Amino acid sequence: MSTDGPGDHAERFLTAARTHRECRGGRIVSVDETAAMIELDINVEMPLHMRVDGVSESGVRRTETVTAHLGARYPWSPPTFFLREDFPRNLPHLQPGPLTELPRPCLVDGNEREFFIQFGLVELGIFNLVHQLVLWLRHAAEGALIDPEQGWEPTLRRNLSAEIVIDAEACRAIVDRNGGHRVQKARFLRSGANGASIGAEAFAWIDVTPEQAPLSRDDKKLFTHRPGQGYAEGNTVCAVIWPDKLPAGGPFVASSYMPETVTTYEDLTARADELGCGRALRVFIDGLERCFRGFVLDPPVPVAVILCARRPFHLIGSASDIELLPYVIEIRAPNGRTSLFAGGDAEPVAPAIQRDTPNPALLRRVSGxxxxxxxxxxxxxxxxxxxxxxxxxxxxxxxxxxxxxxxxxxxxxxxxxxxxxxxxxxxxxxxxxxxxxxxxxxxxxxxxxxxxxxxxxxxxxxxxxxxxxxxxxxxxxxxxxxxxxxxxxxxxxxxxxxxxxxxxxxxxxxxxxxxxxxxxxxxxxxxxxxxxxxxxxxxxxxxxxxxxxxxxxxxxxxxxxxxxxxxxxxxxxxxxxxxxxxxxxxxxxxxxxxxxxxxxxxxxxxxxxxPPFAVVAVEGADGWTLRIARRVLDEIYAEVARWSAAETGGLMIGTCSARLRTVTVVDLLPAPSDSQRSAGRFVLGTEGLVAAIKARHAESGSTLFDVGTWHSHLADEGPSALDRKTAAELAAERPPPSALLIVTPARLFGLMHARQGATGGTGRG
CATH class of the missing domain: 3.40.50.720 (NAD(P)-binding Rossmann-like Domain)
Structure with a gap:
């Protein structure tokens, strides 16, 4: 850790910042034991006609004085940059915060500390952050912080103390052009004392279910509060609110960019009015008041409110033009109250981060x-x-x-x-x-x-x-x-x-x-x-x-x-x-x-x-089939072509299943050297055949067996009397089933002789 004090850090920061050619001046404003404030005069590039005026159409000045705050954790944490108090706030990429605080630009897409530290030298980190600031101001002056072709830039909601988990696409799907609201059941987790203000002193996390919840006084479990060790949990609701249509009948489109500045109930209703959601929000609040009439619940219960803003074009990364603006407000229902909101219009409201519920679409996006x-x-x-x-x-x-x-x-x-x-x-x-x-x-x-x-x-x-x-x-x-x-x-x-x-x-x-x-x-x-x-x-x-x-x-x-x-x-x-x-x-x-x-x-x-197996019905066996691998069939046809003037054949290797009633052929053994081939007959020899069968069986880990023989016919004729006799002899000398495949120029024939008393044989392989 550095042993330098805030004054040393401030001097080095100013020296590094002024190495950027657009930093035209700077000064140390204040230093105390834990922090330092430095002002930088940043030259803002803008079109010539705006430079003549000294200010852009968006309200950015030719020279902007920006304040950098070096906190107690600097240089392990980056400096924080603040714009002037009257800097226009209707721009994208401004951090959320109340109007009582100076506006803060969002300079990097991601973790600012990691960006700052990645350059190794603190001076390089300062220079690159200042460069990001220069680019931000230039884009702000040109009105290029948002690109309609890429989509609408959602309002920044980083580092907020309230979170709402809800299916965003389901919210967007219920928005129609007529306006309205839907109440859904939810669970909450709240930290902080009962008297703590939401957002500033208390944290709330609300998990919204898809189940709709009529605001009924008869439902005693709709709102509950169970205290724990330093936190509380219970049941609550979420109101999804969308804009009314215009008097002329068209959809209400909120085309002005508004950074997140809501801190009170008065701010929330004003923001809802700006988005066309004011009527539906008040209907929901009135419903809450009626639901709690005569009901006492002393500790606070956080309630989620989601305003659905219809934008002029689709959001970045989405096909929808509906932006979700989530908030948390707390209701208190002590005995003798006049309202659920003890602070009235000044009742604290916490802007919230919206997180998607775990669902296949979210996980697919995150996984790529x-x-x-x-x-x-x-x-x-x-x-x-x-x-x-x-x-x-x-x-x-x-x-x-x-x-x-x-x-x-x-x-x-x-x-x-x-x-x-x-x-x-x-x-x-x-x-x-x-x-x-x-x-x-x-x-x-x-x-x-x-x-x-x-x-x-x-x-x-x-x-x-x-x-x-x-x-x-x-x-x-x-x-x-x-x-x-x-x-x-x-x-x-x-x-x-x-x-x-x-x-x-x-x-x-x-x-x-x-x-x-x-x-x-x-x-x-x-x-x-x-x-x-x-x-x-x-x-x-x-x-x-x-x-x-x-x-x-x-x-x-x-x-x-x-x-x-x-x-x-x-x-x-x-x-x-x-x-x-x-x-x-x-x-x-x-x-x-x-x-x-x-x-x-x-x-x-x-x-x-x-490829697909050839399936051959077997004659003489009830429902049995031969299933022959295409690779094996190609070998058979190649062998037949080599002996085009005589019948030829060999032994089939594979598996049998009595349950499937199939003989599956996946390999061949060539005919022994003592086999006889002629135009009218093929006789399978025996020389070395048993040894070859045993070797193939062992090579396959005892999974493959000899399952029958095959031979060719020169004419397109099915089984002959001799073939049937051979099938009967095979059935008599070995456990069934044993198949005979006959290959003709045009088709395949299967033959099997069921031995007397056999019912299809036992599965082999």
């Missing part, structure tokens, strides 16, 4: 995030809760949350929420958390596997206005239930997000348009195309998988051990990837995979586009 359609969260565990909060804090609406399990103490290791030992379901607790940031999701606590197939419940779980539903349950059953949904009845895209390798890997799957490929298709495709050793290790090595962790005496949980830091880092990346995809959803499905380096947290990302 894109606007995307709502996202449903299916699963509210560690991954789901983290993703939901990341998305919600980026302004993404979350219309539904679903999870049937309870939030238990051991979940606190990685869950997005911290709760006491006795908590509700994960979905209910997550919905409660989301409500704090302007979301109101529906809660589903039942079994998704059984509710998704029911049309009425599905309409609630997957609303039509949602852009996506993300499965984070890590449940194979839920994945299959989503994959089985009728595509034409489900509008949102379906996605899945999960971690693997104890948080060192993660993936996002997004199904294709018309839900082809499905999430089950994409999972099989992921297993089939996992080629890098690092990815296969993380995906398939049991050492990186689940483990049993003791969570109490005699009880344990099967979980994937990892720190909250690791889970949070990977989940945040998955959420970013999901948002990126949902901005412009592709027709194809997507597989997005992240893996960390073995010895660091460096993360590599890969993206894979997956």
């Amino acid at each position: 995030a894109p606007e995307i359609a709502p996202v449903v969260m299916l699963g509210c565990g560690s991954v789901g809760s983290k993703m939901a909060m990341h998305l919600a804090r980026s302004g993404v609406p979350i219309p539904v949350v679903s999870d049937r399990s309870s939030l238990l103490p051991h979940n606190m290791a990685r869950h997005a929420l911290a709760r006491p030992p006795v908590a509700r379901s994960k979905a209910t607790e997550l919905a409660a958390e989301l409500s704090q940031i302007g979301q109101s999701p529906q809660v589903h606590e039942d079994d998704l596997v059984f509710d998704l197939p029911e049309r009425d419940k599905r309409r609630t779980l997957l609303p039509r206005d949602a852009g996506c539903a993300v499965n984070t349950t890590a449940s194979l059953a839920v994945r299959e239930a989503l994959s089985a949904l009728p595509a034409k009845e489900v509008k949102p895209r379906l996605a899945e997000a999960a971690l693997f390798g104890r948080g060192q890997g993660g993936f996002v799957l997004i199904d294709g348009a018309a839900h082809n490929p499905t999430l089950s298709d994409l999972t099989a495709e992921l297993y089939a195309t996992a080629r890098s050793p690092r990815l296969r290790t993380l995906l398939f090595d049991p050492g990186h998988g689940l483990a049993e962790v003791q969570i109490g005496q005699g009880c344990s949980s099967l979980t994937m051990p990892m720190t909250d830091m690791r889970l949070s880092a990977m989940t945040a990346g998955l959420a970013e990837q999901l948002v990126q995809e949902l901005q412009a959803p592709a027709a194809d499905g997507r597989i997005i995979v992240a893996t960390t380096a073995g010895d660091s947290s460096d993360t590599s990302w890969s993206r894979q586009s997956v």
Whole structure:
């Protein structure tokens, strides 16, 4: 800290300020033990005809004498600049304050102390602040402090002692051309003694709800006051007031700029009259008086008043021309009173800062995030809760949350929420958390596997206005239930997000348009195309998988051990990837995979586009289908082209699901070398086939199996008698189902023989 006194600071300040070429003179006015006052004579550049007059059309003089105040905290805090007492106040970028104080210009957009200190040397900070002052005065003289093309500059309301939290866009939406007011319920927090004046000695914070509140004498809870340690809280109201129309019928437009100078009730009513809101304000005040008639409440209750000023053009950063001017005034209702305002016209009024309620639009603006359609969260565990909060804090609406399990103490290791030992379901607790940031999701606590197939419940779980539903349950059953949904009845895209390798890997799957490929298709495709050793290790090595962790005496949980830091880092990346995809959803499905380096947290990302799978009905099996990856089908057609004069074939690799009644093909094994090809027949050989099947099964982490064979026909003909015999032989020698794919020049045929007594086989893979 500097040991120099105010006099030393004043001399150095004056020396530094006079190095600016527009500072034509200066002097130290006063110095005491804690502060110093310095005057600077600033030359103001203005058009020639104004210079001749010595004053601009806006009232700025050719030479302005500005007073700089160096306070006790200087140079750790910047100097404060004051303009002359009669400086015009109908200009933008003037700090709020009563008419009894000298006007103060707002010189920087942001924190003035940070601006002052950033230059290192105090002298450089002084010079740059003086330069900002010179620019401000020049723009004020030219009438350029506000640019209509950029928008109306809202009145500065920094460093005020009252705050009102309200949905600004909702306020603007109720403004009509006829004039009026709306009363809404609110909660308040007030600091200071009961006798302290609001604004000067007492602070008020008011949180306004969307609920309308008729001023009724019967509502005993509309106004309450509960004292605390150095503060009080309770219920109150907020009046949103908008201007009457003009006598000729047109809208009332307040086109004059007015800095914030309101300090009393008289000032407030005068300001309301200037904005066309006077009648509605008085109607509201009269309503308050009637509401409190016969009612006694000794301590003060702060009431919010928001005047809606209609400006001649839109506000900066908004499409609306309605500016909100918020104030707080206190009512007191002691026994024997004559008015709720003990001071009458001199009753103190505090100009307030308006802050938006937490809502998706606000959070999206603050985050700089894109606007995307709502996202449903299916699963509210560690991954789901983290993703939901990341998305919600980026302004993404979350219309539904679903999870049937309870939030238990051991979940606190990685869950997005911290709760006491006795908590509700994960979905209910997550919905409660989301409500704090302007979301109101529906809660589903039942079994998704059984509710998704029911049309009425599905309409609630997957609303039509949602852009996506993300499965984070890590449940194979839920994945299959989503994959089985009728595509034409489900509008949102379906996605899945999960971690693997104890948080060192993660993936996002997004199904294709018309839900082809499905999430089950994409999972099989992921297993089939996992080629890098690092990815296969993380995906398939049991050492990186689940483990049993003791969570109490005699009880344990099967979980994937990892720190909250690791889970949070990977989940945040998955959420970013999901948002990126949902901005412009592709027709194809997507597989997005992240893996960390073995010895660091460096993360590599890969993206894979997956075209729709070919869907082939299977003859001989009730409702079964073959689903074949386009990549695999291209390999088949290439093989057929190589053997254009003979039938050829090979072995199909993939998964089977008895619940979905699908055989999913995501890879091929080439025909063994002893296979026989001719124009009328293909016979699959056996040399090395079993070893190749076992090797592919092991390479896939035991996720992929041989699911049947394929062969070509030279003519556009379906299954032959020999094909049917082969299908029957396959069914007799191996567990069903085993599919036969026949590739002709024009179409695909599927064949499966149901073994006697079989009902569709058991799921394999």
